[in-house]
Amino acid sequence: MVATSTPTATLSHLQCKECGAQYPLAAMHVCELCFGPLEVKYDLAAIRAQVTRETIERGPHSIWRYRAFLPVESEQPIDLGTGMTPLIRAERLGRRLGLRNLWIKNDAVNMPTLSFKDRVVSVALTRAKELGFTTVGCASTGNLANSTAAIAAHAGLECCVFIPADLEAGKILGTLVYRPTVMAVKGNYDQVNRLCSEVANSQGWGFVNINLRPYYSEGSKTLGFEVAEQLGWQLPDCIVAPLASGSLFTKIHKGFREFVQAGLVADKPVQCHGAQAQGCAPIAQAFAEGRDFIAPVKPHTIAKSIAIGNPADGVYALDLARKTGGQIAAVSDPEIIAGIQILAETEGIFTETAGGTTVAVLEKLAKNGHIDPDALTVVYITGNGLKTQEAVQGAIGEPLTIEPQLGSFARAWERSQTLERLEWQEVLV
Amino acid sequence: MVATSTPTATLSHLQCKECGAQYPLAAMHVCELCFGPLEVKYDLAAIRAQVTRETIERGPHSIWRYRAFLPVESEQPIDLGTGMTPLIRAERLGRRLGLRNLWIKNDAVNMPTLSFKDRVVSVALTRAKELGFTTVGCASTGNLANSTAAIAAHAGLECCVFIPADLEAGKILGTLVYRPTVMAVKGNYDQVNRLCSEVANSQGWGFVNINLRPYYSEGSKTLGFEVAEQLGWQLPDCIVAPLASGSLFTKIHKGFREFVQAGLVADKPVQCHGAQAQGCAPIAQAFAEGRDFIAPVKPHTIAKSIAIGNPADGVYALDLARKTGGQIAAVSDPEIIAGIQILAETEGIFTETAGGTTVAVLEKLAKNGHIDPDALTVVYITGNGLKTQEAVQGAIGEPLTIEPQLGSFARAWERSQTLERLEWQEVLV
Numbered sequence: 055m056v057a058t059s060t061p062t063a064t065l066s067h068l069q070c071k072e073c074g075a076q077y078p079l080a081a082m083h084v085c086e087l088c089f090g091p092l093e094v095k096y097d098l099a100a101i102r103a104q105v106t107r108e109t110i111e112r113g114p115h116s117i118w119r120y121r122a123f124l125p126v127e128s129e130q131p132i133d134l135g136t137g138m139t140p141l142i143r144a145e146r147l148g149r150r151l152g153l154r155n156l157w158i159k160n161d162a163v164n165m166p167t168l169s170f171k172d173r174v175v176s177v178a179l180t181r182a183k184e185l186g187f188t189t190v191g192c193a194s195t196g197n198l199a200n201s202t203a204a205i206a207a208h209a210g211l212e213c214c215v216f217i218p219a220d221l222e223a224g225k226i227l228g229t230l231v232y233r234p235t236v237m238a239v240k241g242n243y244d245q246v247n248r249l250c251s252e253v254a255n256s257q258g259w260g261f262v263n264i265n266l267r268p269y270y271s272e273g274s275k276t277l278g279f280e281v282a283e284q285l286g287w288q289l290p291d292c293i294v295a296p297l298a299s300g301s302l303f304t305k306i307h308k309g310f311r312e313f314v315q316a317g318l319v320a321d322k323p324v325q326c327h328g329a330q331a332q333g334c335a336p337i338a339q340a341f342a343e344g345r346d347f348i349a350p351v352k353p354h355t356i357a358k359s360i361a362i363g364n365p366a367d368g369v370y371a372l373d374l375a376r377k378t379g380g381q382i383a384a385v386s387d388p389e390i391i392a393g394i395q396i397l398a399e400t401e402g403i404f405t406e407t408a409g410g411t412t413v414a415v416l417e418k419l420a421k422n423g424h425i426d427p428d429a430l431t432v433v434y435i436t437g438n439g440l441k442t443q444e445a446v447q448g449a450i451g452e453p454l455t456i457e458p459q460l461g462s463f464a465r466a467w468e469r470s471q472t473l474e475r476l477e478w479q480e481v482l483v
Numbered sequence: 484m485v486a487t488s489t490p491t492a493t494l495s496h497l498q499c500k501e502c503g504a505q506y507p508l509a510a511m512h513v514c515e516l517c518f519g520p521l522e523v524k525y526d527l528a529a530i531r532a533q534v535t536r537e538t539i540e541r542g543p544h545s546i547w548r549y550r551a552f553l554p555v556e557s558e559q560p561i562d563l564g565t566g567m568t569p570l571i572r573a574e575r576l577g578r579r580l581g582l583r584n585l586w587i588k589n590d591a592v593n594m595p596t597l598s599f600k601d602r603v604v605s606v607a608l609t610r611a612k613e614l615g616f617t618t619v620g621c622a623s624t625g626n627l628a629n630s631t632a633a634i635a636a637h638a639g640l641e642c643c644v645f646i647p648a649d650l651e652a653g654k655i656l657g658t659l660v661y662r663p664t665v666m667a668v669k670g671n672y673d674q675v676n677r678l679c680s681e682v683a684n685s686q687g688w689g690f691v692n693i694n695l696r697p698y699y700s701e702g703s704k705t706l707g708f709e710v711a712e713q714l715g716w717q718l719p720d721c722i723v724a725p726l727a728s729g730s731l732f733t734k735i736h737k738g739f740r741e742f743v744q745a746g747l748v749a750d751k752p753v754q755c756h757g758a759q760a761q762g763c764a765p766i767a768q769a770f771a772e773g774r775d776f777i778a779p780v781k782p783h784t785i786a787k788s789i790a791i792g793n794p795a796d797g798v799y800a801l802d803l804a805r806k807t808g809g810q811i812a813a814v815s816d817p818e819i820i821a822g823i824q825i826l827a828e829t830e831g832i833f834t835e836t837a838g839g840t841t842v843a844v845l846e847k848l849a850k851n852g853h854i855d856p857d858a859l860t861v862v863y864i865t866g867n868g869l870k871t872q873e874a875v876q877g878a879i880g881e882p883l884t885i886e887p888q889l890g891s892f893a894r895a896w897e898r899s900q901t902l903e904r905l906e907w908q909e910v911l912v
Contacts, residue, residue, distance in 0.1 A: 204833070208831035228868075233879070399661060402661060
């Protein structure tokens with residue numbers, strides 16, 4: 055199933071990341087010779103001939119302004135306004151952490167389902183249609199299921215998603231509402247993922263992060279492209295991003311490299327830091343121990359969306375951090391909750407546990423001197439807090455209940471101000 | 484407290500909508516002579532001198548591209564990427580409803596807090612800073628509290644919000660996380676609103692929808708501006724929008740009129756339809772009974788975000804629907820839930836109860852022949868479904884729980900397909 059190429063398509067072939075073997079642009083993801091992962095290769099001359107800063111700026115306000123860098127052939131990709139999320143100057147958070155040039159790339163408001171997964175799914179389902187699939191699916195820790203179900207609904211594709219049975223209520227409901235078939239698997243993500251590989255083979259479905267993975271994962275490059283464009287066509291000095299499978303992290307960097315190769319930005323080193331939860335930190339552990347292999351772990355953390363114990367791209371993430379002078383650090387569940395709170399309080403952005411992890415790691419790296427206070431630093435917030443409400447419930451206080459009378463308000467206000475003064479006195483003691 | 488005007492400011496004065504009395508551009512909202520509502524007036528010649536389609540298109544990708552039409556003086560308004568949400572061609576929903584030219588304006592993904600309220604709050608808090616306020620607040624049915632708390636946090640303003648105590652959990656949590664003071668008032672929205680008027684006077688705070696209301700409400704015009712621009716600089720034939728206070732509805736139309744007056748779009752009639760929940764439908768009732776006054780009601784509906792029993796702009800909304808040949812219709816709570824589901828299934832958009840109300844009313848109007856099947860129709864979806872999860876919980880089924888083995892999947896899949904066939908047979912019988 056290979057679609058006919060259009061005049062503007064820039065795709066060349068699939069290639070094994072390990073042994074270099076080449077394959078046609080089909081629905082496959084593993085090298086038949088060495089079992090290495092396959093990656094999409096492009097015709098760089100064709101990209102250069104099509105693309106300038108101006109052609110990109112004239113394009114749609116979505117990931118599809120970078121279509122020449124994405125693995126699709128269609129002139130009409132699925133476009134629900136995904137991407138081009140705000141890059142916000144984080145002055146208040148920066149002051150709190152002692153960072154003078156801090157920016158937040160806010161995919162907590164990505165469209166349509168409020169996580170960066172809308173990027174990869176828009177690409178994967180566009181490619182799935184090109185390859186002739188009518189049923190699509192995914193193995194998901196929650197956000198991917200939301201996104202696959204929603205975008206499949208819009209595109210009129212049948213959809214069957216697989217999740218660990220213990221996911222947060224908001225993520226399950228935020229999938230069911232689009233009416234896919236939802237399989238809740240009694241097991242962790244790694245077991246779900248293994249099952250989906252078998253189902254992909256037996257049913258002939260297009261699984262966005264399995265047999266369509268080479269196309270899917272390319273969507274994350276747009277998080278690199280957008281930051282470079284939104285910074286006025288330059289690369290940052292330093293990024294901090296969450297690590298689950300490790301794919302997002304490496305693809306952001308691939309996006310930066312491709313912009314350099316296409317002559318769109320000047321080359322410069324970008325320090326790449328990765329964030330994990332201590333309850334599932336196989337990549338951070340390998341980093342700390344100086345290993346170049348990943349020892350799988352059993353996840354146990356509130357940061358479920360990044361709880362992948364056997365990360366497919368872990369070694370590539372490890373390699374990238376080391377090569378660029380970055381760190382891979384892990385934080386505890388209480389630190390993750392504090393990370394969610396500090397981001398909300400200072401910047402008005404409500405992120406899920408993965409974002410809390412990233413902010414907490416940013417804080418740790420800033421404190422330990424791993425981030426230069428004057429470096430142009432971009433922190434990637436990848437999902438919305440409304441999906442993991444359980445994580446902060448109980449940690450953020452309660453409303454003050456009052457009667458609808460001015461006197462009742464005045465008494466409650468007075469009490470709250472007194473309490474705040476007492477808290478400050480405790481801080482000062 | 485009136486800020487100094489900048490060279491590009493287009494503001495002129497406040498004016499009573501009823502008696503025409505003029506006032507300076509201060510924090511006030513009620514005419515001292517006749518108690519009518521005050522509205523911002525602009526210098527139309529100054530707007531015309533500054534604005535063309537091209538200047539707008541070159542502006543920021545947010546509501547601030549329409550700054551000349553908004554009641555602020557600052558060159559640096561609070562910009563968190565609010566506005567410019569997608570206008571999506573709704574082919575699948577259109578087919579279901581028999582509408583051939585249907586579009587969805589999707590503010591369920593507005594930034595930063597996923598409702599149209601981010602528009603009005605960005606304007607109100609920019610103006611609040613210009614007027615010297617350091618503490619801001621609001622009377623809210625939920626979305627406004629989310630937005631005020633988040634944007635105040637980003638802007639470094641103190642914040643105290645007032646909500647009815649029985650709001651949905653997601654809306655309360657989605658406010659608390661930004662660390663404002665939250666007053667949960669034992670009463671309905673109309674009681675909360677009255678209390679806030681007293682607090683605004685006694686504390687000297689800037690309440691976005693009370694003493695800052697003339698500025699605040701102007702933010703909703705951007706939902707008219709954006710649709711006109713996104714349709715390629717033309718007005719739609721027909722709109723459907725939810726009615727709470729009635730302000731949003733009338734301001735969308737005001738946006739259309741101002742674009743005509745500024746020479747940006749050709750004049751044409753736009754049929755304006757309003758949507759209410761039967762459990763709080765004072766405007767729909769007045770419309771049905773041919774009255775030109777609103778009889779307040781006690782709200783009792785799952786659509787809490789639009790449950791205003793005594794709507795401030797009700798009579799203006801009533802007048803607009805009648806003047807433009809529109810309808811104001813109401814739907815039941817089960818119809819609202821079905822509206823949420825049909826939008827999710829067909830378009831991959833998960834909206835809250837207010838959006839379910841709007842879709843259900845759209846369906847009703849289409850069935851009853853009140854909307855021409857070929858009319859360019861825009862339906863306004865104003866908030867995100869993750870905030871009102873209670874409403875659909877139990878109505879959208881459950882995942883199929885399976886073991887992490889192919890056999891377990893195969894049995895569950897077979898059962899689900901058999902059930903689906905049986906359901907179809909029931910439909911066909």
